[in-house]
Amino acid sequence: MPPKRITIRDHSAEANLFARRTVITLLGILGLLCVLISNLYYLQVTRFQDYQTRSNGNRIKVLPVAPNRGLIYDRNGELLAENRPSFSLEVIPEQVENLDNTLAELAELLNISSEDIEDFREELKSQRRFKPVALKTRLSHEDVAKFSAKQHRYPGVSVEARLTRHYPYGDTLTHMLGYVAKINKKDLQKLVEAGQEDNYAATYNIGKQGVEKFHEDRLHGQVGYQEVEVNNQGRIIRTLEFQPPIPGDDIVLNIDVKLQKVIQDLMAGYRGSVVVIDPNNGAVQALYSNPSYDPNLFVHGISSKDYRQLLQSPDRPLINRATQGQYPPASTVKPHLALLGLEEEVITPQTRMFDRGIYQLKNVERPWRDWKKWGHGWVDVTKSIEVSCDTFFYDLAYRLGIDRISDMMVKFGFGDYTGIDLYEESDGNMPSRGWKRAKHNQPWYIGDTISVGIGQSYWTTTPLQLAKSVTVLVNHGTRYVPQLLRGRYVDGQLQLNEPRELAPLVLKHPENWDVVMDAMYGTVNREHGTARKAFKDTKYISAGKTGTAQVISIAEGEEYDAEKIAEHHRDNAMYIGYAPYDNPQIVVTVAMENAGGGSSQAAPIARQVMDYFFTIHPLESHAENQVRSE
Amino acid sequence: MQKTKLDPNKQSIWQKIHIDLPLLLGLLTLMGVGLFVIYSAGGQDWDLIKRQLIRLALALTVMLVVAQIPPLAYRRLSVHFYVVGILMLVAVLAIGTVGKGAQRWLDLGFMRFQPSEIMKLAVPMMMAWYISRFNLPPRLLHIVGGFLLLVVPTLLIAKQPDLGTSLLIASSGLFVLFLAGMSWKLIGSVAVLASAFAPVMWFFLMKDYQKQRVLTFLNPESDPLGSGYHIIQSKIAIGSGGFSGKGWLHGTQSQLEFLPERHTDFIFAVFSEEFGFTGILLLLVLYCFIIVRGMIIATRAQEAYSKLLAGSLTLTFFVYVFVNMGMVSGILPVVGVPLPLVSYGGTSMVTLLAGFGMLMAIGTQRRLLSR
Known part of the structure; x- marks a missing residue:
């Protein structure tokens, strides 16, 4: 079908036209290429830095690496707190597509309780972004296998092996050693305030109690960093840079865990505490409070049922009775008071009085009774301590007055924190006029002073305070702060801590120390001594003082439960002692709630503690001979 | 080069097998x-x-x-190619296979096949055939005819929808018109028309995902x-x-x-x-x-x-x-x-x-x- 009105084609004109158009299109192409190239130049050269940053932001993530927590040893190298690997199921919520579904499926797969899920959700609220949150800890190998098979279905969920704290001695050391547990909101806030937030970026647990809390800074170490390359799924492809964390210090405590264990067994069934201190340096060798509990429960998050049980138990296991229990010191402070009487020359070693079992002040109707109804007869200061005569000390306190008593007893450490490396400590109370005015808005009555003479009235002390005061006596005024920390390992070498010494208590008449020490010797070793029976036939020579306190309260701030009076009406048994007499190695204090008499209950326990101590630390023969020959 | 032109017997081996060597090397x-x-x-x-x-x-x-194949043969086959292509495009819309949200394939039993690919060749062939029948530069009537030949396959492909291919096919046709010497006046008017057509495209022809692409762009x-x-x-x-x-x-x-x-x-x-x-x-x-x-x-x-x-x-x-x-x-x-x-x-x-x-x-x- 040829075209109808065809003119003769001018081929060269057409070719020219085509060539012109070709040139134009080539120019157009050139123009478009310029646009393209200038845009690429803009992207690759002008804004190169910008895009490089964004590209690196895509692929490089900086992950904090938790340092290994320092280990804790006892003085003999026994491991008290260790790190064990354990598997936990962890979730990075930002990487999970449908959290509800995932949680529901995992709960079924791994048998996770609804309580755990609730805890998890609660924790989500306080966690920082992209930090994994544990959904289930202590996975069994079976759980790990089960999850691993289906891991691909749950992006953002993974099984992580991490080191968790374990306390091999369980409830033997709880109150002293404490425990670590999950960092909670309050901890986090404190870390932020201390500028430690970054250092804890990868850390899950923090010291909550005891040594673990007090020495947290030493034990924790320094966070490390890992710069990793990730793909678009957030999976780590390789590590670009690794700045290793610096592990926490391995520390050594003054505690002897075997001694502590012996004490735990002795205290079974009682509420109370035992403190053992080396008077030569303040090293705390045992610090036990009964009843106790297993600190390992807290490490992985204690169930609310278990926690409720601990919290609501009438025996109050959560309290560290050795440092938080506040008891009237009762007769255990008679040596201290006697020393003050001698120092103030209110009495002399020769001062005698006749005790007929009752003490009466002029113009005061009410009498004060001795614990022995018919009295002790003629007593001097030494015998008053040995037989624990109350009347002598009623009179002594009356003559000293509260001001002098208060001033001196504060120097022994009463009414103040001992300075031990624990946060769980009460200061007790050393009453004074000012204190009573401030606290009760009442004047100080003379009767108050008289009760103070036998360690009652408003006077309360912790067993540790009492032990510290005994070290002052034993040391003739040299004062050490009780210390749990013995030292730390630096490059495998144990570096010992220096003992912390306070300004000494200096007497005008230093010979008075010996009068009091002798009376304590008599308490244990002479015919009428209240602790003689308990310490019969020991292979070492010890000295001490018994105490039997009327119960006022266990701990400050505790509600007085009227229904419990009957059970809790019995006296507290107290004992302070030290040994060997001439060259003291240990000071022991025993405080037992509602156990009865100090000489019948507390002294025997102190004896067994000392017995054990001297079987594993046999006395050098010459020291023994010296004692015998005296 | 001159020699080759003058003496057909002295052409290179590449010319004998009809291969343009520079082009081949570029492609490879x-x-x-x-x-x-x-x-x-x-x-x-x-x-x-x-x-x-x-x-x-x-x-x-x-x-x-x-x-x-000699270019003359292509010229002869242009119309057949085009008509078959159009028929297949219609067939695609009627009975084509859907994949990735678009209907682009014809299932021939032993293979799947995209008719729009044929049109990438058939449209420039058809346009070149149609326009080259008349003296160049083409007159308005022929250009309108060329546009009609172009619009049908472009719209059919755009409807699949395959915006990329329809764009390429439309431009291949337009290049024929331009190279043939379509007057600048006409080019200007077409440009104005096209920009007037843009809102119509936006509101009536473009699918939501296509609009989204533009907005994202x-x-x-x-x-x-x-x-x-x-x-x-x-x-x-x-x-x-x-x-x-x-x-x-x-x-x-x-x-x-x-x-x-x-x-x-x-x-x-x-x-x-x-x-x-x-x-x-x-x-x-x-x-x-x-x-x-x-x-x-x-x-x-x-x-x-x-x-x-x-x-x-x-x-x-x-x-x-x-x-x-x-x-x-x-x-x-x-x-x-x-x-x-x-x-x-x-x-x-x-x-x-x-x-x-x-x-x-x-x-x-x-x-x-x-x-």
């Missing part, structure tokens, strides 16, 4: 570059390379075969994790490549899979990331070489049909390159156009090389025509 070089980039972008997967090699071999074979950061993700990651890949690139196999955006469609439509981003601005310039030189060579063949062709067809095929090839690079680098909206000769896969490779086969036929067989 680009294919080689493509294989390297695919290897990198595909995660060092040899299977991918093998499949691409098979595809390239097939496409090159098609090119060789097509180059042997205008502001990718509005939805960085959704529809803007592709283009943002692509720009990061290109930009972070910098002047000299991160090196082969070392593009983090591609190797760590932040970049989507790495070995297909967005392969240019991988290339830019790994070879940088210098690499891009070299790549563009290669493309320009092919385009210039194509245009030389077109101008040398002795007959209007051949000139128009060769010019249209070459310029459409440029459009391919420009649209792909433009969309990947963020100056054009994302339409599904691969980077020709480099991107992995596709029936488009076969069509493309068939087109180059025609170019070669035109370039090497002109002596058979009489003036």
Whole structure:
């Protein structure tokens, strides 16, 4: 079908036209290429830095690496707190597509309780972004296998092996050693305030109690960093840079865990505490409070049922009775008071009085009774301590007055924190006029002073305070702060801590120390001594003082439960002692709630503690001979 | 060169088998570059390379075969080709297979087949045939006729929907008209008409996902994790490549899979990331070489049909390159156009090389025509 009105084609004109158009299109192409190239130049050269940053932001993530927590040893190298690997199921919520579904499926797969899920959700609220949150800890190998098979279905969920704290001695050391547990909101806030937030970026647990809390800074170490390359799924492809964390210090405590264990067994069934201190340096060798509990429960998050049980138990296991229990010191402070009487020359070693079992002040109707109804007869200061005569000390306190008593007893450490490396400590109370005015808005009555003479009235002390005061006596005024920390390992070498010494208590008449020490010797070793029976036939020579306190309260701030009076009406048994007499190695204090008499209950326990101590630390023969020959 | 022209008996071996050597070398070089980039972008997967090699071999074979057919035969077959193509496009809309949200394939039982690919060749052939029947430059009536021939397949393909291909086909037809010498006055009026037509397209013809693409193109950061993700990651890949690139196999955006469609439509981003601005310039030189060579063949062709067809095929090839690079680098909206000769896969490779086969036929067989 040829075209109808065809003119003769001018081929060269057409070719020219085509060539012109070709040139134009080539120019157009050139123009478009310029646009393209200038845009690429803009992207690759002008804004190169910008895009490089964004590209690196895509692929490089900086992950904090938790340092290994320092280990804790006892003085003999026994491991008290260790790190064990354990598997936990962890979730990075930002990487999970449908959290509800995932949680529901995992709960079924791994048998996770609804309580755990609730805890998890609660924790989500306080966690920082992209930090994994544990959904289930202590996975069994079976759980790990089960999850691993289906891991691909749950992006953002993974099984992580991490080191968790374990306390091999369980409830033997709880109150002293404490425990670590999950960092909670309050901890986090404190870390932020201390500028430690970054250092804890990868850390899950923090010291909550005891040594673990007090020495947290030493034990924790320094966070490390890992710069990793990730793909678009957030999976780590390789590590670009690794700045290793610096592990926490391995520390050594003054505690002897075997001694502590012996004490735990002795205290079974009682509420109370035992403190053992080396008077030569303040090293705390045992610090036990009964009843106790297993600190390992807290490490992985204690169930609310278990926690409720601990919290609501009438025996109050959560309290560290050795440092938080506040008891009237009762007769255990008679040596201290006697020393003050001698120092103030209110009495002399020769001062005698006749005790007929009752003490009466002029113009005061009410009498004060001795614990022995018919009295002790003629007593001097030494015998008053040995037989624990109350009347002598009623009179002594009356003559000293509260001001002098208060001033001196504060120097022994009463009414103040001992300075031990624990946060769980009460200061007790050393009453004074000012204190009573401030606290009760009442004047100080003379009767108050008289009760103070036998360690009652408003006077309360912790067993540790009492032990510290005994070290002052034993040391003739040299004062050490009780210390749990013995030292730390630096490059495998144990570096010992220096003992912390306070300004000494200096007497005008230093010979008075010996009068009091002798009376304590008599308490244990002479015919009428209240602790003689308990310490019969020991292979070492010890000295001490018994105490039997009327119960006022266990701990400050505790509600007085009227229904419990009957059970809790019995006296507290107290004992302070030290040994060997001439060259003291240990000071022991025993405080037992509602156990009865100090000489019948507390002294025997102190004896067994000392017995054990001297079987594993046999006395050098010459020291023994010296004692015998005296 | 002069000798060859003068003495038909002294033509080279390449001319005997109707191969334009410079063009072939250009194509092979680009294919080689493509294989390297695919290897990198595909995660060092040899299977991918093998499949691409098979595809390239097939496409090159098609090119060789097509180059042997004399241009006169193409001219004769243009109408048949076009009519069959149109019929198949209608068939696609009626009974085609749906894939990826579009109806583009005809299932022939033993293979699936995209009729729109045929139209990439059939439309320029038909347009060149139609326009070259009249004296050039074409008169208004003929241009209107040409437009009608063009609009039908363009709309049929746009309706599948396949915006990228319909764009390429429309431009191949328009190039024929332009090269034929369509007057500037007319070009101006068509441009005005087209811009008036744009709102109509937006409101009545474009699907939601297409509108979304345009909106994303205008502001990718509005939805960085959704529809803007592709283009943002692509720009990061290109930009972070910098002047000299991160090196082969070392593009983090591609190797760590932040970049989507790495070995297909967005392969240019991988290339830019790994070879940088210098690499891009070299790549563009290669493309320009092919385009210039194509245009030389077109101008040398002795007959209007051949000139128009060769010019249209070459310029459409440029459009391919420009649209792909433009969309990947963020100056054009994302339409599904691969980077020709480099991107992995596709029936488009076969069509493309068939087109180059025609170019070669035109370039090497002109002596058979009489003036």
